[in-house]
Amino acid sequence: MLLPALVVLGLVIGLPMLRAVEMSFDTVNLRRPHLAGKLGLHNYDRLLSDPRAWSAVALSALYMAGTVAGSVALALAAALLTRRIVRGRALARLVFLLPWTFPAVVTALVWGVMYEGNFGVINRLLDHVPFIEGANWLVDRRTALGALILAQIWNEFPVAYVFILAGLHAIPEELYEAARIDRAGPFQQFRFITLPQLRYILAVVVILLMIMGFKSFPIIFILTGGGPAGATETLTVLTFTTAFRRLDFSYAATLGILAVAISVLLVLGYLRLVARLDAGRDGP
C-alpha cells in the first residue's frame, strides 16, 4: 500500500522536481532549440553573476518583510480589539476573516481598480486630505512595491489574526488579575504579560507569513507583471517571465531551484519553532 501512494507522489511532484534539476544543467530554450543537449553548470554560473536574479531575491525579501510587518501589526491590533468582545463577537471576527476568503486574483483586480491613477477611489479620497498627494500608485516606481505589499496585507492578515486570537485566548486570565492587583496599566499588561505569552505563536506566524509572501505570485503578476522597469520583479515573477516570456526554461528551472533552496531554509526554521512550541507546552 505504501508503494502506490509513493508512486503517485513521485509522479506528480518527484518527477517534475527531478526534471527541473536536469533542465538546470541543460539548455532548454524554446527560442534556441539547437542548444539543447549541452550539459554543464552554465546556468548556475549565470545565476551567480546575474544582477537581475539577486535584485529579485532582494525584492522578495523586501516584499516578505513588508507583508509580515504589516500583517502582524494589523492582526495584533484586530485581535486585541476583538478578544474580549461579548456582544457581536462572531460578527466582529467575521469582519477580520472575510478578506482571507477572497482569491488572490480578485484581490489583484479590486486593488488595481482602487489604485487607478485618474479616477481610482484612493486618489479621489486623497483629494480631501490636505498635504497628501495622489499618485499613479502601480506605475510610479517609488510606490509600486508598497502598493502591492498593501494589497497582499489586506488579503493575508486574517491568517495572522486567527493564530494571534487563539494565542490570546490561551493566556490565563489570572495573570491579568494579578497584574491589576499590582496596579499595572493596560500598556504594562500588554508589555509584560501579553507580548511574552504570545512570543512563540508570533514567531510561528511570522515564518508562515514569510513563506506566504515568498510564494506570492498572482497579485504581483496581474497588477504590475514585475514592472515598472523591474521595480517589483520578485523571484517568483522573474522565474515565470524567464520561462514563459523569454522561453528560457533551463534558466527558469535554475531560478526555481534557488527558490526551493530558500523555501527549505524557511521550512526548517518553521519546524524548529513548532518543535519548540510543543516542548514549551509540555514543560513549565
Place this chain on the structure above:
Amino acid sequence: MSDPYGPLRLHLLPFLRLASLCLLGSVALFPIYWMVVIALTPTGFSRTLTGILPQGVTLENFRALFTERPMLRWLGNSVLVAALSSALALLFGTSCGYVLSRLRFRGARLLMVAVLITQMMPATSIIVPLYILFRDLGLLDSIEGMVVGHVSLVVPLAIWMSKGFFDRIPADLDGAARIDGCTRLGAWWYVALPLALPGLAAIFIYGFVTSWHDFLFAHALVHSPQLWTAANAIASFRGEYFTLHEMQMAAALVFALPVVVMFVLMQRWIVSGALTGGVR
C-alpha cells in the same frame, strides 16, 4: 488619587477601543464594499463617482458577463477541474497520510518534511518543469492536464492534513480489524477512512478551493479561451477592459462569491480546522 487610570479606564478607553475597532473594520471591509459598488454601477460610469456612495444601481454588468462572455462555461471548467483534482488528491493523499501515520519506516520523517517543502515552496518552481513534461506528454492546453497539475498542487496538504486526522484515530482500532482478518488496505478502507470522514470532507473542501482559486497553473498550462478556468478568465479582464472597471468587478464578485458564502456558513468549523491542521 486612588487610581491614576480611573477616569481613563471608565470613559476614554472603551470609547477609543470601539472607535479603533470600527475604523479597522471599515478598512478591512472597504475593498469588498467597493467591489460591490463598482459592479452595480452602469458600465462606464464608475469614473464619474465622486464620493464613496453608489450612484445608480444596475445588474446590467452581470447580464453582459453571462451573455456576451462565456462566463458560465469558465465557471463550469473551474468546477470540473476543482472537483476532479480534489477527489484524486483526496484519494492519493489519504492513502499516503495513512501509511505515514501507521507504518514506522526509515525516512518517514524525512518524507514528511519533503512533502511539507513541496507545499511551502513557490508554485512557480514546479510549473516550469511541469510545462516541459506536459509538452512532451501532450497534456498542454487540456482539462486533463490542468487536473493533473492541480493534484500536484493539493496533494502535499492532503497528506499532511490526513496524517494529522489518522494520528488521532487509535491504531488499536484498525489493529483489531487486522486480527479479524482484514488486510492493511481493508483496515484503511473499512475502519480508518469512515472514522476520519469529517477530516476527509475538510481536505476535499481545501483542495476544491485551492484549485478554484489557482491562477498560476491555469494561466500557464491552458491557452484556448474555451478551456480557461474562471480564475484565468477574470484575470484576463484586467488586460482587456483596462478602464472598464464595472465589468472587472462584476466578474471578480461572481468568481469570489461561492467560496465567501461557504466560508460564512461554515466559519466556526473552518477556523478550528485551520488551527488544528497547523500547516496553513
